[in-house]
Amino acid sequence: MTQRGILATMLMVGAVLTGSALVAAMPAGAVPKDREAIEHALNRLAYGARPGDVEHLEEIGLSTWIEQQLHPDGIDDSALRARLPEQPERPAQFTDQMEMRRWGRQSVQALSAEKVVRAVYSERQLEEQLVDFWFNHFNVFAGKGRTSEWIADYERHAIRPHVFGKFRDLLGATAKSPAMLFYLDNWLSADPAAAERQQELQRQRAARLGTPPNPQQQQAQARRRGLNENYGRELLELHTLGVDGGYTQQDIIEVARAFTGWTIAPANQQAANQPLRPNARRRQATVGRGAVQEGDFRFTPALHDSGEKIVLGHKIKSGGGISDGEEVLDIVSRHPATAHHIAFELAQRFVSDEPPPALVERAAKKFRDTDGDLREVVKTIVTSDEFFAARGAKVKTPLEFLASALRTTGRELPGDGRQLLAALQQMGMPLYMCQPPTGYDDTAETWVSAGALVARMNIAQRLAGPQKAATIGGPEFQRR
Amino acid sequence: MTSRRVFMKSGAAAMLSLGFAPGFLARAAAASDGRKRLLIAVFQRGAMDGLNMLVPFGEADYYRLRPSIGIARPGGDNGAVDLDGFFGLHPRMAPLKPLWDNGMLAAIHACGSPDTTRSHFDAQDYMESATPGVKSTRDGWLNRYLQATNSTTALQGVAVTRQTPRTMQGRAATLSFPGVDDFAVRDTMGSAHALEDSYTRTADALLSTSAKEAFEAMNILQKATAGSYQPANGADYPRSPFGRALQEIARIAKANVGLEVAFAESSGWDTHVNQGSDNGQLAGRLDDLARSLEALTRDLGDRMADTVILTMSEFGRAASQNGNGGTDHGHGNAMMLIGGPIKGGHVYGKWPGLRPEQRFDGRDLAVTTDFRDVFAELVTTHLGAPVAALPRIIPGFTPGKPIGLFRTL
Numbered sequence: 001m002t003q004r005g006i007l008a009t010m011l012m013v014g015a016v017l018t019g020s021a022l023v024a025a026m027p028a029g030a031v032p033k034d035r036e037a038i039e040h041a042l043n044r045l046a047y048g049a050r051p052g053d054v055e056h057l058e059e060i061g062l063s064t065w066i067e068q069q070l071h072p073d074g075i076d077d078s079a080l081r082a083r084l085p086e087q088p089e090r091p092a093q094f095t096d097q098m099e100m101r102r103w104g105r106q107s108v109q110a111l112s113a114e115k116v117v118r119a120v121y122s123e124r125q126l127e128e129q130l131v132d133f134w135f136n137h138f139n140v141f142a143g144k145g146r147t148s149e150w151i152a153d154y155e156r157h158a159i160r161p162h163v164f165g166k167f168r169d170l171l172g173a174t175a176k177s178p179a180m181l182f183y184l185d186n187w188l189s190a191d192p193a194a195a196e197r198q199q200e201l202q203r204q205r206a207a208r209l210g211t212p213p214n215p216q217q218q219q220a221q222a223r224r225r226g227l228n229e230n231y232g233r234e235l236l237e238l239h240t241l242g243v244d245g246g247y248t249q250q251d252i253i254e255v256a257r258a259f260t261g262w263t264i265a266p267a268n269q270q271a272a273n274q275p276l277r278p279n280a281r282r283r284q285a286t287v288g289r290g291a292v293q294e295g296d297f298r299f300t301p302a303l304h305d306s307g308e309k310i311v312l313g314h315k316i317k318s319g320g321g322i323s324d325g326e327e328v329l330d331i332v333s334r335h336p337a338t339a340h341h342i343a344f345e346l347a348q349r350f351v352s353d354e355p356p357p358a359l360v361e362r363a364a365k366k367f368r369d370t371d372g373d374l375r376e377v378v379k380t381i382v383t384s385d386e387f388f389a390a391r392g393a394k395v396k397t398p399l400e401f402l403a404s405a406l407r408t409t410g411r412e413l414p415g416d417g418r419q420l421l422a423a424l425q426q427m428g429m430p431l432y433m434c435q436p437p438t439g440y441d442d443t444a445e446t447w448v449s450a451g452a453l454v455a456r457m458n459i460a461q462r463l464a465g466p467q468k469a470a471t472i473g474g475p476e477f478q479r480r
Numbered sequence: 481m482t483s484r485r486v487f488m489k490s491g492a493a494a495m496l497s498l499g500f501a502p503g504f505l506a507r508a509a510a511a512s513d514g515r516k517r518l519l520i521a522v523f524q525r526g527a528m529d530g531l532n533m534l535v536p537f538g539e540a541d542y543y544r545l546r547p548s549i550g551i552a553r554p555g556g557d558n559g560a561v562d563l564d565g566f567f568g569l570h571p572r573m574a575p576l577k578p579l580w581d582n583g584m585l586a587a588i589h590a591c592g593s594p595d596t597t598r599s600h601f602d603a604q605d606y607m608e609s610a611t612p613g614v615k616s617t618r619d620g621w622l623n624r625y626l627q628a629t630n631s632t633t634a635l636q637g638v639a640v641t642r643q644t645p646r647t648m649q650g651r652a653a654t655l656s657f658p659g660v661d662d663f664a665v666r667d668t669m670g671s672a673h674a675l676e677d678s679y680t681r682t683a684d685a686l687l688s689t690s691a692k693e694a695f696e697a698m699n700i701l702q703k704a705t706a707g708s709y710q711p712a713n714g715a716d717y718p719r720s721p722f723g724r725a726l727q728e729i730a731r732i733a734k735a736n737v738g739l740e741v742a743f744a745e746s747s748g749w750d751t752h753v754n755q756g757s758d759n760g761q762l763a764g765r766l767d768d769l770a771r772s773l774e775a776l777t778r779d780l781g782d783r784m785a786d787t788v789i790l791t792m793s794e795f796g797r798a799a800s801q802n803g804n805g806g807t808d809h810g811h812g813n814a815m816m817l818i819g820g821p822i823k824g825g826h827v828y829g830k831w832p833g834l835r836p837e838q839r840f841d842g843r844d845l846a847v848t849t850d851f852r853d854v855f856a857e858l859v860t861t862h863l864g865a866p867v868a869a870l871p872r873i874i875p876g877f878t879p880g881k882p883i884g885l886f887r888t889l
Contacts, residue, residue, distance in 0.1 A: 144601045185599070237616060395686075428643060435601055435646070436615055448686055450634045450694035451644070451655050457665045457675050470674035475682040475691070 031063040032388055038062050040391045043480035044350055045069055045382060046125030048404025063383070069126035070164070070379055080122045085113045085416045087152065104148030111152045112431040113417030116424075119403035120413055130163040130378070131155065132399070133349050138174045138239060139439035140183040142432040147183045150296065151432055154179035157295075167342065167372030168333040171239065175329060176297040178264045180231070184437065187263040189228035189256060191305030198302040227305075232256035234437045240332040242341030247312060254309040255332075258316060258324040261304030265296050290321045299325075339367035343377060345442075350381050352393040353443040359386040392479040395444040398427035400480060401456060405463050405472045423462075426455040448478075516636070516740045517821075517863055518787040520729055520776070521622060521647060523608070523743070524769070526750035527600060528793035529807055530814035531845060532762055533573065534587050534827070538566035541834035545800035549757050549807070558758035567827045571758050572767040575774040576818075583824040584777070584784065586885060588854060590812040590829050592795055592847035596840075598809035600750070603794035608646035610852055610874045619650025621873060622741045625859050626652035628869040631740070634697045638732055639743035640725040648743055653693050659728050660705050664698060697737075704735035715779035716771075722746040723772040730779040733787070740863065746772075749793060753804040777818060788819035788862050792851065798843050799834050812845035815854060821862055823887045852877045854885070861886045 031037075038057045042049040045066065057065050068075055087110050094100040115132075122128050135155055142148040158177040162170035174180050181187040190198075232255035236247045290301035299322040308318040314331050316324055332338060343363035347355035359381065366380045367373075381387060396404060402420060406413060414420070424431055428447070434440050460473030471477060535551045536542050537560050543550050551570055552559040560568025561577050567589065569576060579585035595612035597603050606612040610621035619627075626637050627650060637654035639645050644656040657663040665672040679691035709731045717723040725744040733739050748765050755762040769791075777784055796813030812832070817824070832838050832846040840846040856879040859865045865873060 141601065144599070234615070243616065425643065430643065435605060436618075438616055438618070441618065444686055445651060448690045449644075450653055450690055450697055451657060451663070453679075453687070453691050454663060454665055454694050454698070457672075460675075461666050461668055461671055466669035466671040469668070469671040470678050473671075473675050474678035475684045475687040478687055479684070 031066065031383055033058075033062055036391065037388055040388065041066065041382075043404070044387070044394070045129060046407075047119045047128070047400055048407045048480070050407045051410045066379075066382060069124070070375055072124035072127040072164070075123045077123045080118065080124075083117055083121055085110055085117065085418075087111070087114065090149075100146070100149060104142075104146065104151075107152050108142045108148045108432050109418060109421070111155065112421050115431055116399075116403065116417040116420050117413065119399060120406045126378075126382075127160075127163060129349075130374075131160050133346070134159050134163050134170065136434070136439035136442075137345065138170075138180065139434055139437055140177075140179045140432075141435045141437075143435065144183055147179050148432075150177065150179035150182070153177070153295075162374075164375040164378075165373075167338075167367070167374055168329065170374070171333050172326070172329055174239070175235075175259075175262070175325065176294060178296040181262065181264050181297070184231040184234055185228045186231035186259055189231070189260050189262075190226060190303040191257070191260045192226035194260065194303050194305060198300075201302060227253070227256050227260065229253060229256045231259060235328075235332065238437055240341065241335055241337040242344075245335070245337035245341065251312055254311045255328050257305045257307070258309050258311065258328045261300045261302070261322070262325050263298050263300055263303065265293055265298040292322050333372060336364075336368060339364040339372070342372075343367055343381075346377060347381050347386075349442055350378075351384075351387050352390045356386045359384050392476075394480050395447050395478055396480050397440065397442070397447060398424050398429035398452075398456075399431070401427070401478065402459070402463075404480070405460065405477070408472070408477075409464055409468065411463070423455075423459045427459065428452050428455075453478075516738055518733055518739060518742065518783070519622075519858060519863055520726075520742045520744070520787065520789045522773075522789060522791045523604075523645065523647070523745040524749050524791060524793035525600075525604065525745055525747045526793070527603075527795050527797055527809055528749040528765075528813065529751060529755065529762055529797040530589065530793070530812070531796065531799065531807075532755075532757075533570050533766055534589055534814040534816075535560040535568045535570060536566060536589070536831065536834070537562075537568050539834050541799075545834060547801070549755055549801045549805060551758060564827060566831075570763065570766045572763045573770040575770045576816075579774075579777060579818055580825055584818055584820060584822055586817045586822050586824040586826050586828060588815045588817070588828040588849055588883070588885075590832050590845055590847060591815050591849040591851055591854065592812045594847070594850055596811065598795065598811075600794055600809075605646060607792060607794050607851060610855055611876060612852075614876070617875075620645070620647035621855055621859075622647045622743065623650030623652050623654060624873045625741065625863065625865060626650075626654065628872045629863075629865055633738055634693045635700065635732075635737045636740040637742075638729070638739060640728045641743065641745055645743055645745065648741075653690070655697060659724070660701055660731060663701060665695075700737050701732070701735065704737050705731055711775065711779045713778045713781050715775040717775040717779075718768050718771045720768050720772065722768055723775065726772045726776040727779070730776055733780060733783060751797070752802070752806040752808060755806045773818060784818075785820035788817060788821055788858065790854070790858065791816040796845050799839055799845055800843065810844035811840045812847040815851070817854075817885060821886050823885060828883050828885065849883065850877075850880070853880050853883055857882055857885055 035054060035058065038054050039049060041062055042053055042057070088103065088106050091103065094103065118128050138159065140147050140151060140154060142151050154177045158173035159170070162173055229252050232252045235255060236245065236252060237243050241247055292299040301321050304321060306319055306321065309316040309324065311328055311331055312335065316327050340360065344355065344360045347360050347363060351359065363377050363380045367377050370376045402423060421431065429440060440446070456478065457473040461469040464472045531542065532549065532551055537551070537553045554560050554562035554568050558571055561571060561574050562568045563580055576585055593603060593606055593612045595606055602615070605615065608620050609617040611617040622637060631637065631652050634653035634655045637648055637652065639648045639654065639656040640658065641656055642658050644654065648654045648656065655663065665675060676695055679688050682688050709727070711717060711727060711730065717727045722744065729742045729744060732742070746769060751762050754760065773789060776789065780787055792815050793813055796810040797807035798810040802808050828849070830848040832848050834845065836842055838846065852874050856870055856874055856877070859873055860867055860870065870879065
């Protein structure tokens with residue numbers, strides 16, 4: 001229905017126009033101090049205002065609060081930690097596949113509950129918003145095979161530590177995460193010739209030791225017949241340059257070749273059906289000649305295509321190992337299309353579905369000038385005139401709706417967070433269960449539908465009671 | 481109860497309610513008076529074993545590849561239900577045999593995707609978006625059908641599922657709910673009215689449009705489906721999630737609220753271990769499938785004249801059984817089509833054979849019919865979308881020669 005599209009656009013334009021009139025009266029670049037600006041900032045940089053939040057920000061000043069949020073390490077968050085649901089420990093070993101899968105499910109459920117609790121109670125609200133943004137940007141789907149086993153580790157160690165850091169570090173951490181390697185199939189990707197080489201090596205080893213070949217390993221190798229382009233494609237299309245970033249199918253193939261051998265450490269190399277290693281080891285160790293291990297990430301030289309590659313016009317010399325993939329990450333993280341793509345997405349998240357091009361360009365320039373310093377890029381966006389001019393231009397995602405409903409009522413979270421997960425599912429946003437690598441779409445049209453609104457109205461009644469239901473389930477509260 | 485007895489019993493009963501001739505179907509269709517044609521899409525999630533659902537008993541290699549899980553040739557007590565001397569239905573699918581005999585059931589074998597992924601998630605994604613190999617497609621093919629034909633109410637597309645399936649996601653308004661009775665705004669102390677009022681008064685065009693759609697659809701559905709639902713013609717749905725979902729679809733279809741595309745899903749098809757043969761795990765799933773579909777066709781009665789049910793699954797399973805009495809992920813698979821408009825009693829598609837050199841990768845049933853050819857024929861010939869709209873509905877695809885799945889009235 002194009003009608004909806006037009007309506008949405010008209011509304012955005014309307015919001016931005018009224019906003020600009022307001023902004024014209026203020027000196028450019030200054031953070032406004034009025035109550036409306038504070039409410040707006042709390043709706044965008046936090047999951048809505050709690051009782052007393054607006055008054056608190058009036059007291060300390062909005063620009064001070066934004067600075068604090070940009071440096072979350074200085075914010076005391078001990079109250080949150082006391083509330084966090086207990087996370088299941090990954091067992092040192094699994095007895096079988098069933099147990100492994102069961103653990104994966106438990107882990108995802110606990111992580112989902114933790115996400116809701118953090119959104120409602122963390123004092124480091126902008127960090128929570130950004131963890132959500134970057135997870136979604138580098139989306140992995142808990143329902144695909146073994147992804148769930150590593151998903152908590154992925155959020156904690158690949159995403160969270162880097163949301164105020166350098167883009168290159170964030171990108172590198174996701175590239176090596178077993179969750180991503182599994183989800184986008186890179187763990188299976190191999191130079192076809194190299195795969196044969198490795199099989200030969202294994203046959204020789206088995207003959208030498210007089211042991212039969214490991215059937216699981218044989219199975220994995222049978223699947224590993226050749227190049228898998230899945231990660232290479234999404235790296236360029238979704239993670240960095242963007243769909244119009246100016247790469248070719250040949251670039252995708254060259255990138256995929258560079259990442260051959262980037263895989264997940266095998267459960268055990270010595271014998272079949274050995275218990276899996278725990279995930280605890282994060283130190284980098286060299287395993288065999290040219291092999292590299294970091295946690296459950298493994299670079300296996302025998303699977304790697306070490307020939308020359310040309311990626312986006314850059315030559316990667318033949319003879320490289322793990323450095324080939326690292327070089328690709330250097331190239332794509334510093335590509336101007338990446339700066340633009342990331343700036344656009346952040347502006348779409350924090351400003352409006354169709355963010356003003358001038359703002360996107362300023363944020364992209366900041367990205368280029370600071371070598372992808374994400375704190376600086378976010379700051380450019382959230383202190384801009386365009387940001388303060390876009391009040392109400394965004395529709396809340398189901399998570400934002402749920403968290404802001406709980407924050408505004410000041411009610412205690414019912415239970416430990418798990419009880420709310422079904423509500424998110426009903427509204428179309430099951431946590432960690434977004435199947436496509438695109439992540440959840442961040443525009444109004446995705447979240448506004450007949451069925452979704454009915455779900456929001458019912459959930460409003462459940463959370464807020466009949467008196468407040470019409471407000472929280474009503475149209476104004478769906479926007480931020 | 482042996483399968484033969486199931487067949488005899490349901491066959492006799494089905495003759496009474498479904499024993500109408502194609503001429504009757506034509507008259508019923510003509511009399512439908514602008515009523516929308518209906519497509520009911522059924523997704524079997526987990527990669528259904530098409531070689532045991534639609535058994536190629538005429539293929540010697542089938543029995544060599546599946547020594548303990550193969551379905552016996554027709555004739556014995558637990559053999560396949562013979563369809564055409566080469567293919568047969570799994571014995572637990574016998575309830576569908578009368579539909580075959582009436583020319584309302586057709587199948588397509590060796591059907592599937594040009595993409596060779598063996599990942600459930602990717603393959604489901606590709607089938608539901610109808611863009612194999614392209615992961616960035618945001619909407620599903622049934623939603624794009626509604627977009628292309630400028631659907632006007634959310635009631636034109638309903639998924640009886642908790643979440644909107646990928647097939648139905650997109651810009652066109654659709655509804656997803658586990659049952660009609662779940663699609664209602666709770667009314668504690670008049671709050672429903674207050675909510676409706678707040679959306680009526682708002683100047684927020686996007687939200688008020690959707691809310692209006694929701695309240696309209698709710699009012700229409702609640703009025704049209706008031707009271708408890710009683711299936712017609714003695715239809716007896718299994719008390720399974722899938723059986724209940726199909727019953728809800730019949731309920732909405734018969735309420736005449738403009739339903740055009742409906743969606744339901746069935747799970748538990750990923751039979752890697754101990755899948756069984758004429759009995760066992762897969763047999764149980766096929767039993768639920770067949771009895772649910774039989775009940776739906778019986779319940780819809782005359783409505784079947786302008787209804788097509790399509791079954792699909794993301795890919796087939798390996799031709800040979802594995803070391804655990806199950807089957808691993810494969811490639812080509814079987815689809816079924818049921819309905820008055822279908823030129824049934826025929827297994828469509830080129831059968832590629834199961835000899836090693838005929839198999840895909842030496843292990844799987846090869847694909848000889850692109851599933852998008854089936855979709856394309858359904859949206860144009862059955863649902864009546866203009867051929868010119870096909871590139872929008874199934875982007876990047878040029879249909880081959882029509883398969884000829886439909887009767888020409």
